[in-house]
Structure formats: C-alpha cells, structure tokens
Amino acid sequence: MLSGFLRLIPILMLASIAGLIGESFLGDELGWLIALLIVVISLFIAYVNQSRLDVFVRGAGISHLFGFGSSWSEIFFRLQRIITGLRKDIEHVERQYKRFIEAFQASPNGIVMLDDQDQIEWCNAIAEQFLSIQFKRDVLQRIHYIVRRPEFVQYITGRKYDEPVVLEKMGANSSRILLLQAFPFSENRRLVLIQDITDLSKAEAMRRDFVANVSHEMRTPLTVM
Missing domain, CATH: 3.30.450.20 (PAS domain)
Structure with missing residues (x-):
C-alpha cells in the first residue's frame, strides 16, 4: 500500500506543477483541468503496464512485454532479455537430455x-x-x-x-x-x-564339455595301457 502511494508522488508533483503553470497562462479552470488530465493519463499508463506484467506472470509469454514510458520500457526490455536467455538455456539442456536418452536407447x-x-x-x-x-x-x-x-x-x-x-x-x-x-x-x-x-x-558350457570329453578320451587309452 505504501509503495503504491510512493509511486503516485511523482505523478502528483508533476500534475501540481502543470496545474500551477496552466493556471498562470490559461486560467484556473483550464489549468487544473490539464493537471487532472495528466494524472488520469499517467494512472492509465501505469494500469496498462501493470496489466501486461500480470498477463506475463500468468504465463501468456513475452510478446505482451512492451510498455509506455522509459522506465517501464527498460524493465520490460531487461525481463525479455532474461527470459530469452533462460529459454535458450532450457532448450540446450533439453537437446542434451534427448541425445543422452537416444544414446541409452541405442545401447x-x-x-x-x-x-x-x-x-x-x-x-x-x-x-x-x-x-x-x-x-x-x-x-x-x-x-x-x-x-x-x-x-x-x-x-x-x-x-x-x-x-x-x-x-x-x-x-x-x-x-x-x-x-x-x-x-x-x-x-x-x-x-x-x-x-x-x-x-x-x-x-562356456560347450568349452567345458569339450575339455571334459577330451580329458575322458585321453584317460581311456592310458587306463588300458
């Protein structure tokens, strides 16, 4: 809750500055209307980016990882690069596993x-x-x-x-x-x-039988003699 409020502080400060400037040049109502519009647009962008991040977390894939604003774009870019690297590592491990299984099956x-x-x-x-x-x-x-x-x-x-x-x-x-x-x-x-x-x-059994038979044949003449 506190972190969400802290994220709103820059938006509110920007809106206040815009309201004061607008009030000076455009009058009270139009100036603060512009300030309110800035707040609404900023909140909308934050909501859209948060929704896309939630979609990614639920497993929809990295195609949803693009956002508005430099900070969100940087976050999404880094996430996409990490995910791409992890997928390559997983694919490499899966290929190695498949080769090992094929080798074991061929044994x-x-x-x-x-x-x-x-x-x-x-x-x-x-x-x-x-x-x-x-x-x-x-x-x-x-x-x-x-x-x-x-x-x-x-x-x-x-x-x-x-x-x-x-x-x-x-x-x-x-x-x-x-x-x-x-x-x-x-x-x-x-x-x-x-x-x-x-x-x-x-x-081995045939060899033993052969040796036994030969030994028997050799012993028989010797016995007769």
Whole structure:
C-alpha cells in the first residue's frame, strides 16, 4: 500500500506543477483541468503496464512485454532479455537430455535408473525386454516388486554392489541368462546395467564339455595301457 502511494508522488508533483503553470497562462479552470488530465493519463499508463506484467506472470509469454514510458520500457526490455536467455538455456539442456536418452536407447545393454527407494525412474527398451517390465506402467514402482527373484532382491536391497549378480531363466521365454551390476551415483540413486550373457554362457558350457570329453578320451587309452 505504501509503495503504491510512493509511486503516485511523482505523478502528483508533476500534475501540481502543470496545474500551477496552466493556471498562470490559461486560467484556473483550464489549468487544473490539464493537471487532472495528466494524472488520469499517467494512472492509465501505469494500469496498462501493470496489466501486461500480470498477463506475463500468468504465463501468456513475452510478446505482451512492451510498455509506455522509459522506465517501464527498460524493465520490460531487461525481463525479455532474461527470459530469452533462460529459454535458450532450457532448450540446450533439453537437446542434451534427448541425445543422452537416444544414446541409452541405442545401447545393446539394459539400463535402469533407480531412486533412493529402489523405485524405477527410467529404463531403456532393452531393459524392458530383459526384465519383463513396462516403463509407462511400472515407473516409480519398486523394482523388486516386479523382479521377484530372491537373489536379485537381496542384491538390490543389500546395497553391496562390488560384484555383479547372475540371473538365469529371465526374459519373456525364460531363456536368457543376465549379468546385472548396480553403480551408485547422486543422492543414493543407482544405475543398473544388464548384459545378456546367454550366448557367452552357452559357449562356456560347450568349452567345458569339450575339455571334459577330451580329458575322458585321453584317460581311456592310458587306463588300458
């Protein structure tokens, strides 16, 4: 209330000066009529500028930021420059975020981001396939409510991530063997990386079978001898 009154003081002083000058040259009635007109015009300009500022604050955009008078024009100009700079910064961050998401989606490995409550914040499409989850449905759900394998639940809730954990019979057909490891980062969040080691495990099993068969074949002649 006081600040509004203080803003009126220059207007009233200008009107008084104009009234006195007008009274000297134009007579009492016309001089003070001009003074009253100055007050009305000044209040109207202030009202219009205040209304435009209110429209901007409610989110109508910077196209409404223009005003009458040097002081209001300077205020609007500075606001417009600040807003334009902020919008450019936001657009830059959004482009970087989009590139990161595209890179994560292109990864052959599953990626899941968990918050400090083990809730799913984000995952890529490969992780959805590996863990049989749906991001839109399961976002902000605790991951061990969805993936209920005891070894996985113990791994996630135990907060000991020095070594990875292997989950067998995973995926839609229970045919995948997955290697998972969690990496803590900002504010107790975790980044869970998931690798499909099905083919590698099969190759390792074939190697072990081959070595076992060769060893058996080598031992048989020696036994006979």
